[in-house]
Structure formats: C-alpha cells, structure tokens
Amino acid sequence: MIKPYIKTQTEDFDIEAEIKRLTANNKNIGAVVTFSGLCRDEEGALSALELEHYPGMAEAEITRIAEQAIERFGLDGISAIHRYGKIAPGENIVLVVAASRHRQAAFDGANFLMDFLKTRAPFWKKEHDIKGKEGNWVDAKDADDDALSKWDA
Amino acid sequence: MIKPYIKTQTEDFDIEAEIKRLTANNKNIGAVVTFSGLCRDEEGALSALELEHYPGMAEAEITRIAEQAIERFGLDGISAIHRYGKIAPGENIVLVVAASRHRQAAFDGANFLMDFLKTRAPFWKKEHDIKGKEGNWVDAKDADDDALSKWDA
C-alpha cells in the first residue's frame, strides 16, 4: 500500500531530495514528474504573496486527493509540499512529485493532484504590492474549476 | 525568442540546477514541470541499460521537437538532457524541464517533448542482464507510437 508524503511548511523544499524520497527504495520506477508552482511578480507589481492555510484540514485534504491519484493512475509514490507564510517572486510555493513505472501515469498523477489542490486545499493568497502595501486577496479562478472537468470519469 | 537547452551526455544531471537555468532570470514563470526517466531493474533481471545515440542528429531532432513545444504551448523555457552509455537501474536516463506562466502549458510541454523524444530521437537501448551478459536491443513499443496521437491537432 503506497502512502502519500504530504507536508505544509514555511521553508523552501529540495526537489532533488523529494524525488529521491520516492525512488530510493524502488528500482522499478521508470518515470518521475515534478510540478513546482512559483510566485510570479506580475510584471514587477508584486513584492510578495502571503499564504494562509487551515492547519490539519490542509494536510488531510491533500492526502485524500493524493490517495485518489495513487489508486486512479497506479502510482508508485506521490508527494506534495505546500508552503505558507510570505513568499517572494521567483520563490517556490508548492511541489508535487509523482512516480510510476510508466510516464503517462506520472504525468497524470501530478497534474490531477495540482488541479484538485488548487480548488480543494484550504489555502488563500494575499498580494503585497511593491510599495509594501497589503493588497487584495486573490480571487478564485473559474479556469481552475474548469480544469477539474478533464478528470471526470 | 525562447531557445531550448538541449544536451546529450554520459554524466548524470542536476534537476535543481536545470530548473534554475530556466527560472533564474524570469520572475513571471509560475509553473515548472520536470520529467525524469529512470532505468528500471525489471524485477532484478537487469544489471544495466546501454544507450547508443546518433551524435548531431540526436541534439538536432530534440531541438526541433522542443521548438515545436515552445510555439504550441507558449512556454517560457524548455530543456532536455539525454544520457548515453551504460546506465544502472535506479539511475537517470533522461530529463525534460518545461516552464511557463501557467501549469497546464508546462505539463503539456514536458509531456509532448517526452512522447516525441521516445520515437523520434535517435537513441537505442540494449539490455545487460544480471549475469553481465549483453542481452537484447529493446524493441520499439506500439504504445509509444500510439501516445503521439493525443497531440494530433
């Protein structure tokens, strides 16, 4: 039984180490896909994103989605690390790693987890502009809801 | 104009460094997808894969496919590193990195390049079994040809 590795943390993650966590003890893994989501500077307008999360529920929801991904795509491993707190442009926000024997399962597993994480994991982003002013809470995007429809069975 | 970074080499690659190569000078990248292909041990039967390639054509073909991916998906960067020579189970064979503002483009770019690389880049794999005997050349898979059909416009 494959168990997802799920974490929320303020500090950055080490992608190479996270790949090794999944592959180190399984030489029948042929494909590893990573997704990293980075903070964009919105053409220089943004000084930081501030991420708030709901501790407990965040980890539980991501774990639930990750378990679905393991089952659905036949993964040999899946991890997700989501940062919270203040994050500057160019820095990492979120990492997903999916490992499988074959490449399409790894691609689909990572893509599926990201799509659901976007709209189902209890995180909220607030923008800080370059003048240091606290700005708006980022609105949820319809495009993110639409992205889920590609996973309808 | 975005230029792909394409290399063939015998030595392993550093995934973290390859991500940085694409993101270091562009703070409007919001999504990076990496694919690493690893040598599987085929339930312990395999001691190594030996990869042969056609120098010159290999780099040119991968570059051509990578340029198509940039154009088609609107990527902000794409890289591919393909190793050749003898590779042991658990070791990396190939790396693709795709970067974009948005996540689906990065997923599609990496997936597209891998699908075409599998059947269009001049590499050939020979199996060495655990007794150290040189074995068979790996056959091309129909499934790899079929995978291309999802990219028909």
Next chain:
Amino acid sequence: MKLVYFAWLRERLGINEEVVELPKDVETVANLFDWLKARDAVFADVFEHEAIIQVAINQKHERDRGASISTANEIALFPPMTGG
C-alpha cells in the same frame, strides 16, 4: 462549538476563532449563517453575499447548506480556496 475564520472573512470579521453556545434549533449550516447574521451587524455585512462562503465541518469541506452541524466540534468559514 468552535468557529474558525480564514482569509478576508477573518480580516473583515476581526476574529480568528471563537467558541459559541448554539441554541438547540440551530441545526444546519443555513441555520448557523442566519444565527451569526442576527447576532452581529458586522457578520450580517460580511455574509451579505453568503453564497460564496465555504464551510468545513470538523475539517471536511461541506457544500450542502442543509447539512447537519449537530455533531460538529469545529466549523470553519472561509472564501473559495486559492492554493497551489
């Protein structure tokens, strides 16, 4: 019962969390919303467009406004999620 608030809900209400004693007839999410709005003018204001407010009961997302809250220890109220 503990109520917790996140993001702009938390900011506009001016509280992170509170412990409340609900009347017996506050049995569903919809009842809870009505009770909160009746209790406090700031809540009434923040809940004006209540359709977009999301609810988690005992840390599980609940979209049904008719869902029972009778076994809830913790109810979270928050805007649509924007993770990833």
Next chain:
Amino acid sequence: MKLVYFAWLRERLGINEEVVELPKDVETVANLFDWLKARDAVFADVFEHEAIIQVAINQKHERDRGASISTANEIALFPPMTGG
C-alpha cells in the same frame, strides 16, 4: 558518401560506418537498399525485413523510400528508435 549504422544494424553488419562510391543510377533510398543487398550477403541477410529499417539523410529522418539521395553527404541506417 558516408554511410553510418546504429544499434543491432551496426552489430550485425559488423561496421560502424563506411565511405562508398555509389553508381549514378542509385538515386533513391530504395535504390540504396537494393545496391547494399546486392553488394554483400550479410547486408542481404540483415535487410531481409527492411521495412523496419529507418533512414536519416544528412541527419534528418526520412520515411519515404523514394526520397532522393543525390544531395546526401551522410546516410544513417538504424532500427526504430527507443530513446527516453
């Protein structure tokens, strides 16, 4: 003109590459295959199932057996590719 061979073609033919002087009437990929098979029994044997043999002219993949080889400096012959 330079001919280069890869993978099991290279192994079974026993050569990596060779420089050949082609007769004037060897104008296409198909002509080249026929010329190689006629030249040498090992080639005739290796090219028995020639449909699977892949061709690159000047390092560009060429699937058309009727393609002209008149401007070719380098022709590569190899099995289906198995990279990635």
